[in-house]
Amino acid sequence: MEEKLISSKNDIKRIRTYIEGLDEQIQGGVPENSITLICGSSGSMKSSVSFNIAYHEVLKGKKALYISLEQSWYSLLNHMTNLDFNLSKINLVVISDLSEFNQKIQKVKSGKGGAFVITDIGAIRKEIKAVKISPSSDWLNVVKNVVKKMKQASGCDILIIDSLSALYVLSNFTHPRTELFYIFEFLRDLDLTCFLVSETPRDGSRYGEFGVEDFLVDGVIRLQLVERQRKVTREISVVKMRATACNVDVFSLEFENGKFKALYGGQPALI
Template identity: 35%
Template sequence: MPCGAKKFEYMHNTYTTQIIYDKKEVWDRSGGAQMKVNRIKTYVKGLDEVIQGGIPDGSVILVAGKPGTMKSSFAFNILYHNANREDKSGVYVTLEQGRESLLTNMDGLGMKLGGLEKEISVLDLGMIRKKLVQLTNQTWMEVFKMYLKNLKKNMDINLVVIDSLPILEVMARFDSPREELFHFFEWLRDMQVTAFLITEMEQGSEKFCHNSEDFLADGIIHLDLRRDETDVKLWLSVVKMRQTNHKRNYLPLIFDKDGFEVVTD
């Protein structure tokens, strides 16, 4: 067996052990009672109730969907309301559109950054490239991690959104994507943040990702568009969520002046 294959097999076995441990960790071995898990609220009406109060703190979550499924808005909503209501700091890393464009779009949805600049930092690709020019001896990924580590140190960030994971993989120029993503996910966990990684699904495909990110992630939230005779509607499923007892059925997801809501009735 090639050396690289042996290394990935070891990673696979190690991570499988971790998954089993995570499942057991939720239960008290002495009596089978469920242990308390700290959770991050999504502030999507109806969603927190079906995932036992929110996302387990410290998780790495994939937010997957095809174009037009409001993935960016959904993730920003979590960041915004946790800053506004829970005093939790966060960073939104936008690699596909500029900072001002993103903020204009979110402002149009009623999520104005004004007054929350100390709690929410928005980092775009141009800012990373500018720093990369200054630090010619460092790789793109090293500069990216440096930014996040500095924000963790200076703002004590609790939440991270990366928009999007496929673009990050392209910019980082991974030689061995699965192995390097494994280490990147572990690095995020070591940062002690809850991370939301947006991933774009291809039209006509049911795959959530391209390089086994769904296996590495602690959770997957799938946003889907469905067409009927007269309308196109948005649906949501919590496909995977470690440390959480949840159903995987699809629920209608709506957005109006009051924000996001899943219809559970």
């Protein structure tokens, strides 16, 4: 992607998070063509927040690619249906066999408006389990090739990789800091808006597996599970976001009637 200087802050196009109360705190949304880390502990709704962004962008006519490395596409879609996402409203395409890739991408091209493509890497691994694949690089290349081919064949506006933690398990990096740098450079060159899901420890001591991810990305959205008086609530905060005047306060995250809300307040802390 060729970088360009802007003459005014109004030149920055933004992608909404579709979290009521949060977009207003980050000048309307995440900068287009940026890389954002969505991190949090298990159960903090990282995947749901990511899916929510892509779903609403697809409703507006955009094309989104969701690469699931650990959760099956059945499990993912059943979960989203339970959260009241109306999947019948979007052109939904599932890729669970690489031999069908070109056929499925043709469905994306022939459809009117947006498209939501889910690539189930776990299912693909099962399909070709008889093939010996080096864990160090080839599965990473599979992910890269899926992204590049979709971008070239049908276009792609939004990319979600869920999750970085699973990608690390498959890739077995020898020099993680160097290899991560080149992965992020690859993502920047794609000219699309990227959201990376990252599993973090419950204590929030780091934002990614190797402790460098937050330096390499443009933005970090942190989700937390916080226990107060034996009651657990979800919280959300924007740790950083380049080219954005953002409110870094912590908000309560609520999900009700198919919508996310970021609110001040919540259960008061014990004194």
